[in-house]
Amino acid sequence: xxxxxxxxxxxxxxxxxxxxxxxxxxxxxxxxxxxxxxxxxxxxxxxxxxxxxxxxxxxxxxxxxxxxxxxxxxxxxxxxxxxxxxxxxxxxxxxxxxxxxxxxxxxxxxxxxxxxxxxxxxxxxxxxxxxxxxxxxxxxxxxxxxxxxxxxxxxxxxxxxxxxxxxxxxxxxxxxxxxxxxxxxxxxxxxxxxxxxxxxxxxxxxxxxxxxxxxxxxxxxxxxxxxxxxxxxxxxxxxxxxxxxxxxxxxxxxxxxxxxxxxxxxxxxxxxxxxxxxxxxxxxxxxxxxxxxxxxxxxxxxxxxxxxxxxxxxxxxxxxxxxxxxxxxxxxxxxxxxxxxxxxxxxxxxxxxxxxxxxxxxxxxxxxxxxxxxxxxxxxxxxxxxxxxxxxxxxxxxxxxxxxxxxxxxxxxxxxxxxxxxxxxxxxxxxxxxxxxxxxxxxxxxxxxxxxxxxxxxxxxxxxxxxxxxxxxxxxxxxxxxxxxxxxxxxxxxxxxxxxxxxxxxxxxxxxxxxxxxxxxxxxxxxxxxxxxxxxxxxxxxxxxxxxxxxxxxxxxxxxxxxxxxxxxxxxxxxxxxxxxxxxxxxxxxxxxxxxxxxxxxxxxxxxxxxxxxxxxxxxxxxxxxxxxxxxxxxxxxxxxxxxxxxxxxxxxxxxxxxxxxxxxxxxxxx
Ligand code: FAD
Numbered sequence: 001x002x003x004x005x006x007x008x009x010x011x012x013x014x015x016x017x018x019x020x021x022x023x024x025x026x027x028x029x030x031x032x033x034x035x036x037x038x039x040x041x042x043x044x045x046x047x048x049x050x051x052x053x054x055x056x057x058x059x060x061x062x063x064x065x066x067x068x069x070x071x072x073x074x075x076x077x078x079x080x081x082x083x084x085x086x087x088x089x090x091x092x093x094x095x096x097x098x099x100x101x102x103x104x105x106x107x108x109x110x111x112x113x114x115x116x117x118x119x120x121x122x123x124x125x126x127x128x129x130x131x132x133x134x135x136x137x138x139x140x141x142x143x144x145x146x147x148x149x150x151x152x153x154x155x156x157x158x159x160x161x162x163x164x165x166x167x168x169x170x171x172x173x174x175x176x177x178x179x180x181x182x183x184x185x186x187x188x189x190x191x192x193x194x195x196x197x198x199x200x201x202x203x204x205x206x207x208x209x210x211x212x213x214x215x216x217x218x219x220x221x222x223x224x225x226x227x228x229x230x231x232x233x234x235x236x237x238x239x240x241x242x243x244x245x246x247x248x249x250x251x252x253x254x255x256x257x258x259x260x261x262x263x264x265x266x267x268x269x270x271x272x273x274x275x276x277x278x279x280x281x282x283x284x285x286x287x288x289x290x291x292x293x294x295x296x297x298x299x300x301x302x303x304x305x306x307x308x309x310x311x312x313x314x315x316x317x318x319x320x321x322x323x324x325x326x327x328x329x330x331x332x333x334x335x336x337x338x339x340x341x342x343x344x345x346x347x348x349x350x351x352x353x354x355x356x357x358x359x360x361x362x363x364x365x366x367x368x369x370x371x372x373x374x375x376x377x378x379x380x381x382x383x384x385x386x387x388x389x390x391x392x393x394x395x396x397x398x399x400x401x402x403x404x405x406x407x408x409x410x411x412x413x414x415x416x417x418x419x420x421x422x423x424x425x426x427x428x429x430x431x432x433x434x435x436x437x438x439x440x441x442x443x444x445x446x447x448x449x450x451x452x453x454x455x456x457x458x459x460x461x462x463x464x465x466x467x468x469x470x471x472x473x474x475x476x477x478x479x480x481x482x483x484x485x486x487x488x489x490x491x492x493x494x495x496x497x498x499x500x501x502x503x504x505x506x507x508x509x510x511x512x513x514x515x516x517x518x519x520x521x522x523x524x525x526x527x528x529x530x531x532x533x534x535x536x537x538x539x540x541x542x543x544x545x546x547x548x549x550x551x552x553x554x555x556x557x558x559x560x561x562x563x564x565x566x567x568x569x570x571x572x573x574x575x576x577x578x579x580x581x582x583x584x585x586x587x588x589x590x591x592x593x594x595x596x597x598x599x600x601x602x603x604x605x606x607x608x609x610x611x612x613x614x615x616x617x618x619x620x621x622x623x624x625x626x627x628x629x630x631x632x633x634x635x636x637x638x639x640x641x642x643x644x645x646x647x648x649x650x651x652x653x654x655x656x657x658x659x660x661x662x663x664x665x666x667x668x669x670x671x
Pocket of ligand 1: 014015016017018019020037038039040048049050051113136137138195222223224225227228229332334353354355356365366367368369371
């Protein structure tokens with residue numbers, strides 16, 4: 001018999017780090033019954049990850065809490081590159097903007113992981129009953145593969161062990177509450193994993209009454225680099241470890257180095273490198289290279305590493321400048337290795353995300369971002385399936401889309417960290433040294449990658465691009481339902497709305513009240529698909545006729561909109577239609593728009609938040625959305641967006657049949 005009491009849940013999430021919390025957040029917003037467990041007794045209070053990419057802030061905004069991160073964080077505006085001149089003296093060689101101007105309405109910021117976890121926890125509380133169950137870890141996993149494709153089956157059975165107070169609060173995390181400086185080593189990759197030990201301790205104490213059995217439809221292993229879930233599935237992390245060891249200090253610095261409040265990459269002639277990351281609350285994070293050999297150098301015993309050693313190494317690199325501190329908030333040391341998981345899912349029932357499937361050096365500030373973006377990609381899909389909107393076939397796109405991103409990340413990090421850890425070349429003849437010109441180019445290119453907005457998903461049944469998913473993804477083939485339903489978006493209709501990429505944002509005005517909105521603000525993460533109609537210039541009769549015809553086709557009782565929306569539910573509950581017309585705003589009334597574009601409900605009357613116009617605002621300038629999106633202001637176009645704001649399809653206002661085919665490729669008929 002299954003140990004303890006047995007219960008059922010739609011999704012079980014293991015691990016409440018950034019990846020697990022993002023997963024829980026989606027389920028909270030989509031009304032899914034989920035549980036999230038973590039072996040630790042508390043959230044993180046300081047240290048660890050700190051960088052937030054523009055794309056991550058856009059995602060936070062779609063859940064309504066980017067403002068908190070934006071306000072509390074330190075904003076990264078400029079990067080300075082420092083390296084030796086021809087006499088070997090350290091000097092500033094370049095200044096570049098941190099975030100490429102114009103890329104996003106947000107710029108990269110830094111704020112420690114503990115605060116970010118707090119925003120998630122508050123948002124979960126506000127929107128759901130999902131709470132982190134701490135001191136709980138899985139002990140046994142059974143998967144009934146035969147039931148994997150049965151819609152309503154619970155093919156997963158997990159025995160959960162509830163830990164005692166001592167077990168869930170390991171030594172060092174307890175000692176950090178007082179005066180002692182927080183030491184990140186116990187969570188770092190230089191420390192052994194304690195999962196087995198915790199399970200054995202719990203078992204030895206015979207606390208079998210503290211076990212329970214959970215049956216789940218889906219499970220997500222967000223349990224970090226040592227992932228227990230990954231080990232149960234027998235999946236490997238592939239890649240290599242280098243011997244480069246880096247130290248990290250979070251301090252309030254006392255220094256004569258002039259650029260301590262900007263992000264800096266410092267290469268000394270022979271004494272290693274430093275990355276400076278100015279942080280919130282007067283803190284500065286320093287990443288300091290401790291060893292200068294990639295392979296075969298003296299192995300470093302981690303118990304020998306102290307903040308003093310890291311500080312000494314920093315002073316060697318920074319000379320002739322000096323650095324000291326009175327206050328240290330946190331410190332750690334880690335070894336660089338780049339590895340990616342062989343599989344991201346087992347039968348699209350058990351998934352792995354975050355550090356469980358990719359590890360790399362933290363300097364580029366990617367780990368937390370990419371981890372959250374994994375579950376941001378995955379969990380609307382699981383929610384769509386559980387809510388009966390989509391077929392299970394869309395779940396295959398998680399691996400095809402995210403494993404390729406992980407591979408790109410590992411390749412980027414490999415290049416970047418070797419350029420960073422190497423000694424600068426003395427001149428062009430110095431072949432073993434790193435060319436500073438190459439470093440600067442890599443840094444500038446890296447900035448686009450590191451912003452997160454360059455993500456470009458390949459062709460699949462949810463991205464109507466030419467080519468196949470096997471070519472454009474990680475090799476996973478995501479089959480179309482049938483060739484007849486295959487459509488290809490017309491990229492030429494909007495030069496800056498790229499198929500497979502996230503919808504960019506420009507300001508538009510609400511037709512009804514003239515308030516300016518960044519268009520992305522309207523694209524809330526709530527699990528809905530969207531069709532954005534660029535209606536063009538509706539003051540021209542011919543264009544208004546085209547728009548009205550589209551409205552009639554969408555409103556027809558047999559239209560795909562009705563077929564995919566459950567009877568009795570609001571017409572925008574599965575697919576929401578938004579309009580942006582090109583004006584002029586004052587020559588058209590809301591009631592001139594066909595009703596399907598501003599639906600009516602008995603309780604709330606007309607919906608005033610569906611129709612927008614590209615026009616100058618009273619107080620915030622002119623977004624010039626049509627020009628910036630690259631859409632013809634007279635004729636417009638139609639765009640299908642996924643619930644995560646990635647562009648699925650582009651077409652003309654007449655292409656209703658194509659829209660139908662696109663959605664028919666994976667959506668379930670409800671009506
Ligand atoms: P994690 O944050 O590792 O979360 C995993 C969670 O699962 C933890 O809460 C853990 O307690 C829980 N868990 C693990 N095993 C089990 C189990 N068997 N049962 C139940 N629960 C379990 N990234 C950056 O971007 N910038 C940085 O500066 C940076 N510095 C870092 C410094 C250190 C010391 C470390 C360890 C990581 C650093 N990272 C940094 C990486 C970043 O923290 C991770 O990429 C990010 O946290 C990954 O999120 P995750 O949710 O996948 O995993």
